[in-house]
Amino acid sequence: MSEHPVRRSALEAVHTTLGARWTSDVERWPLDYGSVDAERARTLGQGGLAELGPIDKLLVASPAVGASLAAAGLPFEAGRVTEDGDAQVWGLARDEALVLAPRAGDISSRIGAGAHTTDVSSGWTCLRLAGPAVPHVLEAACAVDLSNGAVAEGELVQAAMANVRVILARRDLRVSMEGDTRSHPGVTLLVARDTADYLWGALLQLGREEGLTTVGGHAVGDGPT
Amino acid sequence: VSGRRAPAGSAEVIDRSARLGFTFDGRSLDGYAGDTIGSATAAGGVTVVSRSFKYHRPRGLLCCAGRCPNCLVDVDGTPNVRACTTPLRDGMQVRSQNARPSLRFDLMALADRFDRLLPIGFYYKTFIRPRRLWPLYERVLRSAAGLGRVDPRRTPDVHVRKRHLYCDVCVIGGGPAGCLAALEAASAGARVVLVDDEPALGGHLRYQSSPSAGGERVTAASGFEAAARLGTLIAAEERIEHLASASAIGIYEGGLVGVSQGDAFVRVRARRIVVCTGAAETPALFDANDRPGVMLASAILRLRHLHGVEAGQRAVVLTNDDHGWRAAAELLRAGISVAALVDERPRAAAVDAPVEAQLRAGGVEILVATHARAAVGRSSVEGVRLATPSGERTIDCDLVAMAQRPEPVIALLAQAGATITHDPVSGRFVARHMPPDVLAAGHVLGRDLPDGALTAGAVEAGRRAADSGDTSDGANDDVPAAESEYGRSDLGSGRKRFVCLCEDVTVKDLELGIAEGFRDLETLKRYSTVTMGPCQGKMCHSAAARVHAALTGDTAGPRLTTSRPPWQPVTLAALAGPHLAPVRRTAIHDRHRALGATWTDMGDWKRPLHYGDVEAECRAVRTAAGIIDVSTLGKLMLQGPDAGAFLDWLHPNRFSDLREGRVRYRAMLDDAGIVLDDGTVARLSGDRFFVSTTTGNLDAVDQWLRWWLADGSRDITVANVTSHYAAVNLAGPRARDVLSALTDLDVGREAMPYLAAAEGAVAGIPAILLRIGFVGELGYEIHVPADYGAGLWDALIDAGAAHGLRPFGVEAQRVLRLEKQHPIVGQDTDALSDPIGARLAWLVKDDKPDFMGRDAVGALRAGPSDARLVLIGFEIGARTVPAEGSAVVRNGIAIGRVTSSKWSPSLGRTIGLAWLAGDAAQDGATVAIRMGDGTDDTVTGQVRTRPFYDPDGQRLRS
Numbered sequence A: 001m002s003e004h005p006v007r008r009s010a011l012e013a014v015h016t017t018l019g020a021r022w023t024s025d026v027e028r029w030p031l032d033y034g035s036v037d038a039e040r041a042r043t044l045g046q047g048g049l050a051e052l053g054p055i056d057k058l059l060v061a062s063p064a065v066g067a068s069l070a071a072a073g074l075p076f077e078a079g080r081v082t083e084d085g086d087a088q089v090w091g092l093a094r095d096e097a098l099v100l101a102p103r104a105g106d107i108s109s110r111i112g113a114g115a116h117t118t119d120v121s122s123g124w125t126c127l128r129l130a131g132p133a134v135p136h137v138l139e140a141a142c143a144v145d146l147s148n149g150a151v152a153e154g155e156l157v158q159a160a161m162a163n164v165r166v167i168l169a170r171r172d173l174r175v176s177m178e179g180d181t182r183s184h185p186g187v188t189l190l191v192a193r194d195t196a197d198y199l200w201g202a203l204l205q206l207g208r209e210e211g212l213t214t215v216g217g218h219a220v221g222d223g224p225t
Numbered sequence B: 001v002s003g004r005r006a007p008a009g010s011a012e013v014i015d016r017s018a019r020l021g022f023t024f025d026g027r028s029l030d031g032y033a034g035d036t037i038g039s040a041t042a043a044g045g046v047t048v049v050s051r052s053f054k055y056h057r058p059r060g061l062l063c064c065a066g067r068c069p070n071c072l073v074d075v076d077g078t079p080n081v082r083a084c085t086t087p088l089r090d091g092m093q094v095r096s097q098n099a100r101p102s103l104r105f106d107l108m109a110l111a112d113r114f115d116r117l118l119p120i121g122f123y124y125k126t127f128i129r130p131r132r133l134w135p136l137y138e139r140v141l142r143s144a145a146g147l148g149r150v151d152p153r154r155t156p157d158v159h160v161r162k163r164h165l166y167c168d169v170c171v172i173g174g175g176p177a178g179c180l181a182a183l184e185a186a187s188a189g190a191r192v193v194l195v196d197d198e199p200a201l202g203g204h205l206r207y208q209s210s211p212s213a214g215g216e217r218v219t220a221a222s223g224f225e226a227a228a229r230l231g232t233l234i235a236a237e238e239r240i241e242h243l244a245s246a247s248a249i250g251i252y253e254g255g256l257v258g259v260s261q262g263d264a265f266v267r268v269r270a271r272r273i274v275v276c277t278g279a280a281e282t283p284a285l286f287d288a289n290d291r292p293g294v295m296l297a298s299a300i301l302r303l304r305h306l307h308g309v310e311a312g313q314r315a316v317v318l319t320n321d322d323h324g325w326r327a328a329a330e331l332l333r334a335g336i337s338v339a340a341l342v343d344e345r346p347r348a349a350a351v352d353a354p355v356e357a358q359l360r361a362g363g364v365e366i367l368v369a370t371h372a373r374a375a376v377g378r379s380s381v382e383g384v385r386l387a388t389p390s391g392e393r394t395i396d397c398d399l400v401a402m403a404q405r406p407e408p409v410i411a412l413l414a415q416a417g418a419t420i421t422h423d424p425v426s427g428r429f430v431a432r433h434m435p436p437d438v439l440a441a442g443h444v445l446g447r448d449l450p451d452g453a454l455t456a457g458a459v460e461a462g463r464r465a466a467d468s469g470d471t472s473d474g475a476n477d478d479v480p481a482a483e484s485e486y487g488r489s490d491l492g493s494g495r496k497r498f499v500c501l502c503e504d505v506t507v508k509d510l511e512l513g514i515a516e517g518f519r520d521l522e523t524l525k526r527y528s529t530v531t532m533g534p535c536q537g538k539m540c541h542s543a544a545a546r547v548h549a550a551l552t553g554d555t556a557g558p559r560l561t562t563s564r565p566p567w568q569p570v571t572l573a574a575l576a577g578p579h580l581a582p583v584r585r586t587a588i589h590d591r592h593r594a595l596g597a598t599w600t601d602m603g604d605w606k607r608p609l610h611y612g613d614v615e616a617e618c619r620a621v622r623t624a625a626g627i628i629d630v631s632t633l634g635k636l637m638l639q640g641p642d643a644g645a646f647l648d649w650l651h652p653n654r655f656s657d658l659r660e661g662r663v664r665y666r667a668m669l670d671d672a673g674i675v676l677d678d679g680t681v682a683r684l685s686g687d688r689f690f691v692s693t694t695t696g697n698l699d700a701v702d703q704w705l706r707w708w709l710a711d712g713s714r715d716i717t718v719a720n721v722t723s724h725y726a727a728v729n730l731a732g733p734r735a736r737d738v739l740s741a742l743t744d745l746d747v748g749r750e751a752m753p754y755l756a757a758a759e760g761a762v763a764g765i766p767a768i769l770l771r772i773g774f775v776g777e778l779g780y781e782i783h784v785p786a787d788y789g790a791g792l793w794d795a796l797i798d799a800g801a802a803h804g805l806r807p808f809g810v811e812a813q814r815v816l817r818l819e820k821q822h823p824i825v826g827q828d829t830d831a832l833s834d835p836i837g838a839r840l841a842w843l844v845k846d847d848k849p850d851f852m853g854r855d856a857v858g859a860l861r862a863g864p865s866d867a868r869l870v871l872i873g874f875e876i877g878a879r880t881v882p883a884e885g886s887a888v889v890r891n892g893i894a895i896g897r898v899t900s901s902k903w904s905p906s907l908g909r910t911i912g913l914a915w916l917a918g919d920a921a922q923d924g925a926t927v928a929i930r931m932g933d934g935t936d937d938t939v940t941g942q943v944r945t946r947p948f949y950d951p952d953g954q955r956l957r958s
Helices: A011-017 A034-047 A067-073 A105-110 A134-141 A193-207 B037-043 B107-113 B124-128 B132-145 B174-188 B203-207 B222-238 B297-308 B320-331 B351-361 B412-416 B452-467 B509-515 B523-526 B541-552 B572-576 B589-594 B614-623 B642-649 B698-709 B735-740 B786-802 B810-820 B854-862
Strands: A021-024 A028-034 A048-052 A056-061 A081-085 A086-091 A094-103 A116-118 A124-130 A156-161 A164-170 A171-178 A180-184 A186-193 B017-023 B027-033 B070-075 B078-082 B092-097 B161-172 B192-195 B241-243 B247-252 B256-261 B264-275 B295-298 B314-319 B337-343 B364-369 B369-374 B382-388 B389-396 B399-402 B419-421 B428-432 B436-438 B498-500 B598-602 B605-611 B627-629 B634-641 B662-669 B675-685 B690-692 B719-722 B725-731 B756-763 B766-772 B778-783 B805-807 B867-876 B887-890 B891-903 B909-917 B926-930 B940-942
Touching: A011 A028, A011 A193, A011 B509, A021 B627, A028 A048, A028 B572, A034 B419, A056 A124, A056 B719, A067 A094, A081 A105, A081 B867, A086 A164, A116 B634, A116 B719, A124 A134, A124 A193, A134 A193, A134 B222, A134 B297, A134 B605, A164 A193, A193 B436, B017 B037, B037 B297, B078 B523, B078 B786, B132 B256, B161 B174, B161 B452, B174 B203, B174 B222, B174 B241, B174 B264, B174 B452, B174 B887, B192 B264, B203 B222, B203 B297, B222 B735, B241 B364, B241 B572, B264 B412, B264 B452, B264 B572, B297 B320, B314 B320, B320 B337, B320 B351, B337 B389, B351 B364, B364 B419, B412 B419, B428 B541, B436 B452, B436 B634, B498 B509, B498 B541, B509 B523, B523 B541, B523 B766, B572 B605, B589 B756, B598 B810, B605 B810, B614 B627, B614 B805, B614 B810, B627 B735, B627 B786, B634 B642, B634 B698, B642 B690, B642 B698, B675 B698, B675 B766, B690 B698, B698 B719, B725 B735, B725 B786, B735 B778, B735 B786, B766 B786, B786 B805, B810 B891, B810 B909, B867 B891, B867 B926, B887 B909, B909 B926, B909 B940
Parallel strands: B017 B092, B161 B192, B161 B264, B192 B241, B264 B436, B295 B399, B314 B337, B314 B399, B337 B364, B627 B805
Antiparallel strands: A021 A028, A048 A124, A056 A094, A056 A116, A081 A086, A086 A094, A124 A186, A156 A164, A164 A186, A171 A180, B017 B027, B070 B078, B070 B092, B247 B256, B256 B264, B369 B382, B382 B389, B419 B428, B598 B605, B627 B725, B634 B690, B634 B719, B662 B675, B675 B690, B725 B778, B756 B766, B766 B778, B867 B909, B867 B940, B887 B891, B887 B926, B891 B909, B926 B940
16 A cells, blocks of 8 residues: 555646656646746747646535635635635635635635535646737637636636636736736636646647647746646 | 739739749749739739639629629639639649639530520429439539539648637728727727728728828828728727738627638627628629629729739720719729720719819710610620610720629628618618617718718717617618619610629529519529529629519519628638537546557547457456446535435435445436436435436536525535546455455455445545445445546556456446446436336335425326336347347337347347337347348347346345
8 A cells, every 4th residue: 555645637648748847756747847947938928838736626615605714714705816825715606615725634624614615626627828828829719708808817707618617717927027027918727637638738729829838837927826 | 805914003912022823724823922813813814714603604803802703713622712812822723613624615605505495493394304314413413513622532721710809899891981980989998809801901992092081080192091091090009909801701699790710710799899891883784794804893993903903904884873983083093994984874963073074084985874785705805785875886895894883781780680771862772770789880871971971970880889878879760761763674685694693693584583483582582593602692682682673563672682691601610610629538548548448438538448358358357356447427525414305305215314334326317207317325424425427417417406406495515526536446256355455444245335335545545435336246436536546546456466357448347237237327218218117116215205206206107017118138149239229129010129238248148228118028028129230130039127147136245
């Protein structure tokens, strides 16, 4: 019996082919594919697609989900992403939230009474799209208006993207360079693990003309999303 | 006519320093960057571009705007490409269509000589006798009909794209009205998408050398300048997205505009739509009005000003409107000699004096009250015969410029719901009673207004589109009631006076159709196919309506047929978009691939069908151990104090009394008592239930549960955890040995008996274990977080190596479950299957106060059993496997059907499941089963009502 079973990304085979440098021996998510600087430059110049992880995900449901999360010290706002430290709360509905954190086990124990929690860490793959190609890719992949005028920074949209369901958060990529804080288009996507490989390929296909390429998580931001 | 390059002009879009080579029917030609195929062929002296659809008459460029059928060609193997709008590329191979053996000498042109034998509907009349010859007729007709050839061996290099754009205002049309409306809307803060089918903005101004007027933005010394200025203003406005060379193909509900742009299809969703599609010239009616060299005046100007090509040397201009006078003056300024201006009107009182003076100064003979009778010439125009007040006369020319009164391009407005009526004052079809949130501006309104009024109207439309006020203003509501303006004498009687160039429909044809009883325009259209060709009425819609009204004497005046999308042709590939068919892969997918799995698709899922040897896989499960990836099973986690009672209500059996750590079979019914789904329910702890569904029914079951929870009266949460859990079924007499090596849990018979559930670590991975088995052996269904799915699989393979464990696929699973007569909901049941017929009556607990489908099941039980279909097993001694879906017959009459059938290697016979009439479903009864191979052959089988393998379930419980 293994003491430390290996936790694997849904896209492990893809990352292996690309020469990923892994998060750790027992967590096979890509930090980068050899050069963070080059990947960051490609992201800012054309566009980058990355998988983020490993990230635990905890589904919290309750008519008073805000109060339940508050007991754990977490903010909640329906339809938006809120943050506390390295934890994010995706307000899926008035009575439902998804908590994303590097380790959600301790959060679960702090959730207030009356809420039902379900560990869905493996159920969702977290992808990140950033760079100038993002608006074009979103226009091509999704029938919902995801433009800046329609979806504000931090807002959530649940929609079909390339014909699979995703939960999308608009999270622009902010880059600080010599005191100049620039913002680049960016979204974070949660997609069912079993369609992650398909969506990964579909987004790259749709973004090919705009120069979208695969990058490691470090190239698209430092936080989990 | 011999087209040629003219000296460079200020408006031309070609780059004379960049030569491009191409071939047309094998002949080497060249053009310039910026040319279209049409302009380059015209510059190369090509006058005949195609042959017509029915009579194979020679046809040349007509509209140069992508509106007519005359220039359809094959480009590099792609048929029906419009030469006049397709940019020229170096190395293009362009071929003419619909001509045999060649464009110049087309044998099928004999049809033109024998046209009296080919009236409209001739194929309905001619090819009905003798009936036995129809296959021959069909072959000949199919060979002769159609435009262009598709090479089925060729895989086109298509990269289609799809875009979804949202905006406040979508402006359709990039002429001056469209540009002004877009600019005004954008300046009011609206996000605007401007759709224009031309490569550059400006509409007719792009080929107008005369001054442009109508406000600051469009007033310039020439139309060219005004067009360029509008283009610059639009490009500078960041709120406007300009879709160039893009055709709006339809306006649909909810402000949806379908736009075809090259290889892309764009779905534009707009809060408001402004239609500025302008007005366009259409052909005049006279004999041989399709001769190469008979062109729209606007086409001649496009070629000259944009591409530097002179379509001819000496033109006669035909008109019935002031527009023709201005067009003639434009031709003069373009350096084209105009022999005469022929106006049908008795005296053009409205024509402004300066224009008339220009024409007379240019030596143009002006003929009023004069009609064109016929074009003279065979393969190209050599003159035009006229009926003047003083008699017939012929004027020599190599170009006939048709500058009839421009028709408003109202098709999109009609699609959107505007009312279309004929305005006897202006002689045009006009749109009025605009639908909500749709506005129109510019020449599409069909009003003879000064330039200033037109541009002011466009600005006003843009402003109103951008604000939130009511858009229904009764635009054009003052159009008077229509009266037929055409007298019978206007139509002439020539047999080659073409109304519809696409389908070669003449005035004579329409006359014949009406005489045969097709008096209604809609039926006449379908009988004659007028307006049904590639141009979809752009050239002939109004002419057909007018001719119909005149021939029928319809006092209500001309009416148009229904306008439907697509307004412009769009490829099926563009509509379909890129190939985006979702594929679902389990967490163990890569392991299956490494094992050489043969895949099967189950919905979106990829599942291993087998690993090369189905019999060995079956044998391993029956004699040692096997593992199968069952991650695709639906999985729902129900939590809450009301969960048990809710499951009770949803199912015919009971779950509220299920003890912690136990599993129970479930079959879900709808309110008609039909079996929706089956699976298991495990009570993991307290109010926490782990529910599995069939692979295909997960979404339906999930929605079904949420539907019944929508009122919020129950304290339950449903979480779909299908993707979170990978699952492996470990089965076989050695399964316990394999599992014991990987867990500290006691998985023995006493601690974990059949239908037990437990949570614990397997190979160090947190897992849910269910002691169940679909294949009839000692089995464990192991669910782990999918991130660890591959790790679990690896551990089981390693631990099972010493016990003869093999992975098995869906095919082996199907055989093994069939040996147990375990049905698959969806395969062995359908939308009429009830639990009584499906032999699930044991599930139904009548002592429950209520459950979904209770009344229906009660009624079923009270009904006669002989008439009811029953799901039974059957076996056939020989290795003869009837197809699934085959009929079970008695005296040739179907009394049932096979739902599953397989060869069982361990039993040495064919086994299966079938629905069978109750009176024939006794154990041991003989039945005849059709083979389902397209013949009436049957095979004899015996009914078996108990499992073929381990009928008492001892192995399952071991």
